[in-house]
Amino acid sequence: ATTLENVKEKGHLQCGVTSGLPGFSQPDEKGNWTGIDVDTCRAVAAAIFGDANAVEFTPLTAKERFTALQSGEIDMLSRNTTWTLTRDASLGLNFAGVNYYDGQGFLINKGIGVDDATQLDGATICIQAGTTTELNLSDYFRAKGMEFKPIVFDTSEQTVQGFAAGRCDVLTSDRSQLAALRSKLSDPSSAKILPNTISKEPLGPVVRQGDDQWFNIVKWVLSVQINAEELGVTSANADDMLKSDNPNIQRLLGTDGDMGAKLGLPDDFGYQAVKLVGNYGEMYDRNVGPDTPLGLDRGINALWTEGGIMYAPPVR
Amino acid sequence: MTESTMKAPKKALRPVKWMRENLFSGWFNTVLTLGVAYLLVTSVGPLLNWFFLDANFVGSDPSACTGVGACWLFISQRLNFFIYGFYPDELQWRVDVMFLLLAVSFVPQFIERFPGRKWLGLFGIFGLPIVGYFLIPGGSFGLEEVQSSKWGGLMLTLILAYIGIIASLPIGILLALGRRSEMPIIRGICVVFIEVWRAVPLITVLFMASVMLPLFLPEGVNFEKLARALIGITLWQSAYMAEVIRGGLQAIPRGQYEAADALGLGYWRKMGLVILPQALKMVIPGIVNTFISLFKDTTLVLIIGLFDILGTVQSTVTDPAWQNVAIEGYVFVAFCFWVFCFGISRYSQNLERKLDTGHKT
Amino acid sequence: MKKQTIDTRPAGPKPWYDPRVRSLFFQAIAIALVFWGGWILVDNTLSNMESRGISTGFGFLGETAGFGIIMNLVPYDATMSYGRTFWVGLTNTLLVSAMGVVAATILGFIIGVARLSSNWLVAKMALVYIEVIRNIPLLLQIFFWYFAVLSNLPSPRQSVDVGGALFLNNRGLYLPDPVTQEGFGIVWGGILLAIAAVVGIRIWAKKRQLATGQIFPTFKVGVAILVLVPIISYLVAGRPLEWDLPALRGFNFGGGITIIPELAALWIALSLYTASFIAEIVRSGILSVSKGQTEASKALGLPNGLTLRLVVIPQAMRVIIPPLTSQYLNLVKNSSLATAIGYPDLVAVFMGTTLNQTGQAVEVVAITMAVYLTISLLISLFMNIYNRAVAIKER
Amino acid sequence: MTDQTQTSEMQTPPKDQPGKKPGIIRVEGMHKWYGDFHVLKDLNLTVDQGERIVICGPSGSGKSTFIRCINRLEEHQQGKIIVDGIELTDDVRHIDTVRREVGMVFQHFNLFPHLTVLENCCLSPIWVRKTPRKEAEASAMEYLERVKIPDQANKFPGQLSGGQQQRVAIARALCMKPKIMLFDEPTSALDPEMIKEVLDVMIELAGSGMTMLCVTHEMGFAKTVADRVIFMDGGEIVEQAPPHEFFTNPQEARTQKFLQQILAH
Amino acid sequence: MTDQTQTSEMQTPPKDQPGKKPGIIRVEGMHKWYGDFHVLKDLNLTVDQGERIVICGPSGSGKSTFIRCINRLEEHQQGKIIVDGIELTDDVRHIDTVRREVGMVFQHFNLFPHLTVLENCCLSPIWVRKTPRKEAEASAMEYLERVKIPDQANKFPGQLSGGQQQRVAIARALCMKPKIMLFDEPTSALDPEMIKEVLDVMIELAGSGMTMLCVTHEMGFAKTVADRVIFMDGGEIVEQAPPHEFFTNPQEARTQKFLQQILAH
Ligand SMILES: Nc1ncnc2c1ncn2[C@@H]1O[C@H](COP(=O)(O)OP(=O)(O)OP(=O)(O)O)[C@@H](O)[C@H]1O
Ligand SMILES: Nc1ncnc2c1ncn2[C@@H]1O[C@H](COP(=O)(O)OP(=O)(O)OP(=O)(O)O)[C@@H](O)[C@H]1O
């Protein structure tokens, strides 16, 4: 059976997320998940079922995530995962797009008195296991002819704990996370983020290979959200926009054409996704934007029209 | 002779004599005593201060903690999460009912001569899982459904250990019988099964169960993550259980087997009516000890992302709102486990002693 | 004897009433079931993997790993292969297991004997230790030793400094590394000489005891020789040894030998935890030797020390060995909890990062399980041989 | 060998009681080995219904092995054993049928310690003979009365003295309503006072016409009740004769030596 | 109190063998308590070198406790025990010296199961007396011959029968070349055939002039070898007399009752 059929039969979408990363996916005390990765899942659920809550989350460590997806344990993985060639090609996975453009950075203990990554020769560095970060770091230090000592933890929580306990001088991760992780320190001002970005980290949802329909669904739900922002459709004005005579908006919200049917979805899937979850900008602002504890500027994640590189193919 | 009323002579005052015999007999013992006493005196004081005197118990937010002593406030504020995980507040009575039933069926086991404690125990073993099966997840009898992903904390720890031990019992019995079978191939299969499971670390088992299992199963067959963790734990545990039960089977004298044969009971009746009842009773302490170790091992589900009690604590100690509460959190979990394990192990030791004497008479 | 015509039933039973045939039949079914189940499993896995586009095979072991590992006993850097990461992880697992087995055994025996001490205070402290430690999950103890203790250690700049040679901070324990210089051969010679001398003395002393009954203080003399001869040869050779002292370089110490906190925490936790079980095993082993044995020994005039050494311990050992073996096995398995605190053992490195980077879950997990199985079987085998050697001969 | 068999048939006293089936147990040229050790050598024996046979002989002579072969607790490798017309072969049905007809009492009682006396007695009737529980219990109580311990019915074996336990074991075997009873040194694990209790019960049982094979060294018992005494040595039946003949006029040198020893003791 | 002690001294038959040290064991007004339980009450006894004493009495009368006090496996709390001129006090040196002079044979043999018979015998000579192994083994073989089991020297105790084990235990005690041998019911854990084996060895030993204290209920042995029979009851020495007198003409009512019981048996 196709993944879509399986999902419909189950009545919910099974989505793999991190076990706790502010802004991306994090459960609150009641077990309600929030974050941009979580919203990506919810949008897919909304598109399929018209119900943004028809989704269940499987918290995964970085080590477990691909195996869980490969084995069919989850239907899609939305867990700040970097798109690389190997992962696309030999792990049997497909990246359905990018919901956050990131780059690897360093969080350092102010006490060591460093303000550039090139001064980190001989440093002890905390990393999370099973990430591209582990590989980038090696490459970077090797290229610069520097040495380092990696301390590899299973979860980002333990990584912060290790850093907080003084086990390492530096914590490395995607820049988006550094701020979040720093906020978990008991004294956030004791640490600072270095300006260097040592890698490209396009993060996005992942599906298994071999089911193009499902791949398309996830890819186009994400594209719809980005396009919605571009077209000015928000969850607040989605109902009004149904009456819009902009053909782009009409196709987007399913009032015109059979875009949904081509994907095996209801025609109003775009409307549901935007109405129930919001467009990309809303997702961003709600979870990681400047008004959140993470306080991240849009930066390169702004729409291409606004100087960023967030660009989605047209719904046509 | 009339002197039988004579009392034993007393060499010295009791406490002095006791100390001389038990603490200061010989220079070696004296040195030891003084050394240990010094260590005790120097460590107990600061510990007591941290635990009680300087500790903060009351308040409503993190600022109530002074940071000098322990911040027990953190525990009391998050207790609900530690016990029930994400289980919805308004439905927690269901879990409470299970806790109560658990207590009702097992606390009397510690009390000799409690009327009907055998029946309560049997209810605890066979009835409780059934009640729990309907009560905790809900979804039937008009109970609202609660996804297993919302279960957590102490409750999850208990569920894992409890189901693990009870489900592994029958499998363990079959494996033990198989390992003592006269058929070499059956025996071989059981030996291999038992030894392989006993050789691999639980976390590899859990890893396989939690993320790889669907790979081995036909497409479309799927269980919940929790169910899969349980399958892994149960199979792993059944190998240990089999070894415990095998010990009991071996301890049954050959005459019992022969007498059952002479009465014309077939293999299954011989085992079911004569051998197993005796063997199982004999190994109850072993089973209880296995339970304790399983109970402790359930903490490993943290590594596969289930929020058991250690998982809930681990996930909250990094809460930036609270300063340095890791130790308090760990001490709290340690205390919870200690109370359970120590209690149960005491019980099993009692049992062992009782079975021991019961054997001779 | 006349054959009576009693209706005896046919001599050979019908096949399905013959227990031998039945047993063959059941076993055939069992085998068939196992193979069938195994085949289903393999078939499912293969078809699932194929349909999901997961590559199979062990070719990945030759690919470049590209990630760093903090501690390696075999040479390793990021340019080496995934296959090499396996050896790094395995040697790290073996290291911490071996250290744990040694420490837990020593500690366990001491505490087990302390538990039986006539000194009330010592006995009670041993009891408290055992009851506290063994009733708390090991993972929690590892967390405690790692996170709670680590955060109370000083940073490298404020290291605890012992004589400028030994440093302790939250990056680990730094020890001087001996670097041999020219002429160290003499010292090696001295050491070999001392060992040979001690062995010789032992043989001689034993012979003399057999011949004359006199007992030579082999132990004290042996220790003296082992200590003095190497020292003298060291001095004679002109101190041909330099110490590579650890020193603060940049953020961290360089040089010397480092014991990283992950290893230390795991080792301490494993040893303390396992020791509490071994202590109980030792105690019950000693108690299992009947009082009659000690009485008989005393009646023969053997003093307490000899009674313990010649009568009690040899008999206790046979009770101690089997449960001790399973504790060793547990310790090795428990060392896999390393992954929770970032010690690069087999599970953390190989079943962790390597698995994740390559995505070859089935192959990696299979290799890992095979390794643990092999270790277990080897330990069991070794202990069984020992156990057979100390077993009591019965009629 | 054949001559010995003939001798034994000749020595069997002709039974005059009517309705007795001849040859309820027939052992013909039976051999048994434990590995390479030849325990039982060419045994031939015919026991008629109602006969009471005592088997004696030095330790290790194969007495226990022999009677255990009769209800196939041990397997013989050569020759025939026919019990109540059924030959003991590998056929599981035959074994089950024979075991139902043969009660056995062991030296060490082998009562089931986790069941009460009554439950011990009812186990086989209920599960093997499928008797309704009520009925089984009633009949068990009858047998317990016969062995004079009805008042102990609800105690556990561990609470009884050795003599009482052995009597329960006898009652348990009788509850199967067997045609044949086998006793393997039923009194040798008992204290002297208790031996009498058990022998009394056995003598009463012998009086009721039950077919009995009894391994024992209680020569008094043999004299009182046995129809025939069989002497075994080195895995062979050396001599068999009615008790008065056996004790007063043993034929074989080995028998004479054995009798001297045990009577001197 | 005193009168009884006097009686006992009077009843001791005068020794006429030359060179015998009088009073190799002297027990004077000895009391022992287990907690509050008064086990031994004012015991007085003198044993001369070469005397053979049999102690009997009902179960629980303190016989074992008494002889265990003599090599201080139990501690007495009041009175004196002087063995071979050394008083048993808390002083470890004295205890060691005394234990070297006193061999003991236990009811349950207490052989060391992990050592061969020969090693069992050589243990004390080698480690306590510092005898060269060769010599120790030669002398052990002699004693094993004396107890008639030299051929078992290299077996382990678990491979021997009870009677053989007890004989090894005797040989082991003799290997220390003790001046005194204590036996605590050495035959009561044995099967009847084996009792004789062990008693024969003990009788032979008695013939060689060894000082022996033996707790036993084998009255035949007492009659054959004892110089004096001591009867204990309730922790007291009730009566002591040479065997013929003791058995034919006991003085005390308690003794008479006891003798009736065991002789009737
Ligand atoms: N399972 C066995 N394997 C090997 N040899 C055995 C086995 N059982 C018994 N034997 C041997 O077979 C012989 C006969 O044993 P059996 O028990 O029949 O003797 P017995 O006449 O009953 O002796 P006892 O009077 O001591 O009970 C003995 O030599 C014994 O050692
Ligand atoms: N360790 C002990 N603690 C307390 N009471 C004891 C102890 N050992 C023996 N007793 C008691 O002391 C009394 C004398 O025991 P002892 O063993 O000396 O008797 P005995 O004459 O040797 O009896 P038996 O013939 O049964 O061996 C008994 O009542 C016994 O219960």
Ligand SMILES: [Mg+2]
């Ligand atoms: Mg027998």
Ligand SMILES: [Mg+2]
């Ligand atoms: Mg006694």
